[in-house]
Amino acid sequence: KGGIGKSTTTSNISAALADAGYKVIQIGCDPKSDSTNTLRGNTYLPTVLDSLRGGTKVHLNDISARGFKGVLCIESGGPVPGVGCAGRGINAAVNLLQELKLFEEFEPDFVLYDVLGDVVCGGFAVPIRDGITDRAYVVSSSDFMAMYAANN
Numbered sequence: 565k566g567g568i569g570k571s572t573t574t575s576n577i578s579a580a581l582a583d584a585g586y587k588v589i590q591i592g593c594d595p596k597s598d599s600t601n602t603l604r605g606n607t608y609l610p611t612v613l614d615s616l617r618g619g620t621k622v623h624l625n626d627i628s629a630r631g632f633k634g635v636l637c638i639e640s641g642g643p644v645p646g647v648g649c650a651g652r653g654i655n656a657a658v659n660l661l662q663e664l665k666l667f668e669e670f671e672p673d674f675v676l677y678d679v680l681g682d683v684v685c686g687g688f689a690v691p692i693r694d695g696i697t698d699r700a701y702v703v704s705s706s707d708f709m710a711m712y713a714a715n716n
Contacts, residue, residue: 566680568705571599574678578603582633586673589666590635593654594680595642603631611641612657624664636670654679 571592578590592599597611609629615622631637640657654677661667667675675697 568710571678572602574599574676575602578635578674578676579632581674582635587671588635589670589672589675590631590637590678591654591657591661591675592637592639592678593657594678596680597639597641599678600629600631600635600637600639603635604629604637609637609639611639612660613641616656616660622660622664624666627660636672 571594574590578588582588590600590603597609600609601607607629610627612622612627615627628636628638638657638661640654677697
């Protein structure tokens with residue numbers, strides 16, 4: 565559900581892990597592309613999907629920035645408004661990050677995927693399906709719509 569503090573919570577967890585000395589990647593999976601703003605001082609970060617739409621070869625430094633205590637920040641972005649689903653954004657982002665060998669080269673201790681609140685498709689299962697992660701933690705309020713989104 566939107567507006568309950570998912571990005572704030574995710575960013576605080578990333579910051580705490582980085583402060584404890586862990587190598588952390590935070591990947592924002594919301595088309596608003598604002599998941600990592602607080603870690604980066606609210607500066608603009610080109611999204612993976614916008615960079616892919618540009619038609620040129622995308623490099624990791626084109627779509628990432630270091631944030632608080634070295635957290636590597638990436639925003640997947642989303643489809644053109646009214647076209648497609650946001651799950652395709654994370655699917656495309658994960659595919660590109662695998663091609664760029666991000667996970668092998670950066671060797672993170674933790675990767676946090678900050679997923680948007682109104683999940684309606686299965687694209688967000690890509691990290692688990694592709695073996696990039698082995699577990700998911702759902703942070704939610706306890707109202708009906710939040711539980712509905714979490715169950716999706």
